[in-house]
Amino acid sequence: MSLQSFQRALSELIASPDLIRATRSDPSQTLRRYDLSERERRRLIAVAGQDGMSVNCALYRANRITPLCSILPLTCFVLGDALKGEVDALCKSYERAELQFKTAIDQFAGILRARIKNGEIENPFLEEVLGFELAVSYLRFLARKAVLKEMGARTFPVGRSALQLHPCIQLVQFRHDPMALLPLVMGFSPPPYRIAKGEFYLVLDGMNAQLEFRSVEQHLGRLLQMVHRGLSSSLRGEEAEYLIETGFVIEKQS
Amino acid sequence: MRVDPFATLPNLGVGLLYNPALPEFLEEELDLCDYVEVIPDTFQTDRGQGRVPRFAELEQETDFLSWLVQRCPIIAHHIGLSIGSAGVFDTEYVSRLEYWRRQCQFLWHSDHLSFAQMKGDDGQNYHSGFAMSIPYDYEVLDMVASRVQEVQRNVPSRFLLENNVYYTDIPQQEMTEQAFLNALSERTDCGLLLDLHNVYTNARNHKFQASEFIEQLNLSRVVEVHIAGGGELAGMYTDSHSGPCPEPVWDLLGRFVSQMPNLRAITFEFHESYFPVLGKEGIRTQLKRAREIWKSAR
Numbered sequence: 001m002s003l004q005s006f007q008r009a010l011s012e013l014i015a016s017p018d019l020i021r022a023t024r025s026d027p028s029q030t031l032r033r034y035d036l037s038e039r040e041r042r043r044l045i046a047v048a049g050q051d052g053m054s055v056n057c058a059l060y061r062a063n064r065i066t067p068l069c070s071i072l073p074l075t076c077f078v079l080g081d082a083l084k085g086e087v088d089a090l091c092k093s094y095e096r097a098e099l100q101f102k103t104a105i106d107q108f109a110g111i112l113r114a115r116i117k118n119g120e121i122e123n124p125f126l127e128e129v130l131g132f133e134l135a136v137s138y139l140r141f142l143a144r145k146a147v148l149k150e151m152g153a154r155t156f157p158v159g160r161s162a163l164q165l166h167p168c169i170q171l172v173q174f175r176h177d178p179m180a181l182l183p184l185v186m187g188f189s190p191p192p193y194r195i196a197k198g199e200f201y202l203v204l205d206g207m208n209a210q211l212e213f214r215s216v217e218q219h220l221g222r223l224l225q226m227v228h229r230g231l232s233s234s235l236r237g238e239e240a241e242y243l244i245e246t247g248f249v250i251e252k253q254s
Numbered sequence: 255m256r257v258d259p260f261a262t263l264p265n266l267g268v269g270l271l272y273n274p275a276l277p278e279f280l281e282e283e284l285d286l287c288d289y290v291e292v293i294p295d296t297f298q299t300d301r302g303q304g305r306v307p308r309f310a311e312l313e314q315e316t317d318f319l320s321w322l323v324q325r326c327p328i329i330a331h332h333i334g335l336s337i338g339s340a341g342v343f344d345t346e347y348v349s350r351l352e353y354w355r356r357q358c359q360f361l362w363h364s365d366h367l368s369f370a371q372m373k374g375d376d377g378q379n380y381h382s383g384f385a386m387s388i389p390y391d392y393e394v395l396d397m398v399a400s401r402v403q404e405v406q407r408n409v410p411s412r413f414l415l416e417n418n419v420y421y422t423d424i425p426q427q428e429m430t431e432q433a434f435l436n437a438l439s440e441r442t443d444c445g446l447l448l449d450l451h452n453v454y455t456n457a458r459n460h461k462f463q464a465s466e467f468i469e470q471l472n473l474s475r476v477v478e479v480h481i482a483g484g485g486e487l488a489g490m491y492t493d494s495h496s497g498p499c500p501e502p503v504w505d506l507l508g509r510f511v512s513q514m515p516n517l518r519a520i521t522f523e524f525h526e527s528y529f530p531v532l533g534k535e536g537i538r539t540q541l542k543r544a545r546e547i548w549k550s551a552r
Binding site: 003042047052054055056058060063140142209 | 300310339340341384389393420425459490
């Protein structure tokens with residue numbers, strides 16, 4: 001147990017500058033919680049006092065930010081100076097590092113969405129840019145060929161059935177014109193932006209190897225939104241047929 | 255007479271550690287590489303120990319891997335074994351290494367002599383978020399040696415361990431890092447992946463002579479060498495893979511390459527975020543220089 005405790009203590013020190021400070025000022029009290037041999041205790045005290053701990057801490061934090069910056073670069077850019085505080089919130093809510101990129105971004109997105117909903121973040125572009133990048137990453141991690149193969153082998157139900165978005169399609173609603181907003185954000189042009197406000201919809205089409213973005217008119221966007229929210233039973237027959245014709249929507253398998 | 259455990263390994267030459275910025279470069283200039291080293295962990299998602307199915311391949315990445323496998327020799331470099339973790343050894347992950355061996359026919363494979371996985375109070379394994387050096391003690395040597403043997407039993411391909419980079423120094427260790435690596439290799443027949451940039455980084459930060467460190471290694475156990483670049487952070491030099499190889503690392507390579515009789519490959523590694531800094535010409539330059547040194551020793 002002793003070596004295991006030593007490694008755990010060392011990893012917790014690297015994840016917490018506060019714990020390092022506490023170990024430096026009162027090692028007996030701070031290290032009491034670990035089952036350590038006297039040599040391991042001396043080693044930890046010595047390591048906590050070394051200058052290299054600041055590098056370890058910085059690299060640990062960089063490792064936690066890497067998935068966010070890799071998968072959600074535009075969100076990180078739109079957050080700007082607020083990114084640091086949001087990463088702090090992530091580290092506080094999820095003390096254990098998550099190096100699986102998909103899980104890490106789900107955690108981070110959950111925090112951001114909750115804080116946007118509670119009015120704790122006021123950023124006019126954040127929610128829609130986050131939604132866009134989550135949709136891109138969903139399609140990025142999707143086993144596209146397997147999904148398309150499965151779709152090809154499907155038997156379609158007889159008669160009218162509920163609809164769903166095609167698994168390779170994502171819909172994102174924007175409050176600003178995405179065709180104006182996204183080029184600015186993708187070009188890392190710093191806000192503020194003067195962009196038309198309104199109700200806009202962007203379809204992300206992942207059916208081919210190259211992801212395609214299509215801005216769709218408001219009526220189609222609203223119909224797709226209904227399908228996305230599981231309200232396809234409220235659609236009229238001709239609306240359902242129109243949606244199926246677009247290729248963005250399929251009938252649910254019974 | 256003892257059989258040389260590395261005698262049957264092919265002489266590869268000079269190659270690159272694959273990263274997501276490289277597909278276009280490799281499609282255009284694969285002939286610059288004698289082989290490509292891949293990190294199988296980056297070709298899959300891992301839902302965690304005990305989950306069924308636990309691993310899922312990433313389609314785009316594995317499509318490119320299939321393309322590579324058909325065109326050049328592959329070696330593998332893992333980042334998830336955490337061979338130095340006390341109380342945690344992920345046998346499902348070891349089984350997955352064999353899956354990847356069959357998938358990409360890697361000629362040998364490697365991981366780091368470090369620990370990153372921990373066991374929580376809830377019994378679940380978790381990643382510490384940072385790979386750390388193990389203490390070079392006999393107790394740890396016994397633990398790591400038994401795990402190397404476990405890997406070798408499950409994956410019929412030569413296994414190498416890489417010397418670590420460290421920014422803090424654990425005092426009162428029972429062995430030097432070199433003695434530990436030599437003993438581990440001798441006991442288990444694992445090869446050494448000598449990361450010259452790690453040695454340079456450690457030497458610079460902890461004020462010792464990199465050449466003296468290397469001289470104390472059993473260089474006949476070195477099968478592969480890594481070279482890379484780094485940069486300054488918080489008053490120290492880091493192994494950030496942030497660009498071209500610094501001159502002192504080239505000097506080390508030039509000086510010791512002829513003293514490694516079982517050296518089969520020299521791999522240049524950089525982080526994908528620095529691709530715009532290096533550029534294609536920068537990569538070509540690194541490969542060309544490494545090849546000149548490789549040839550000089552043959």
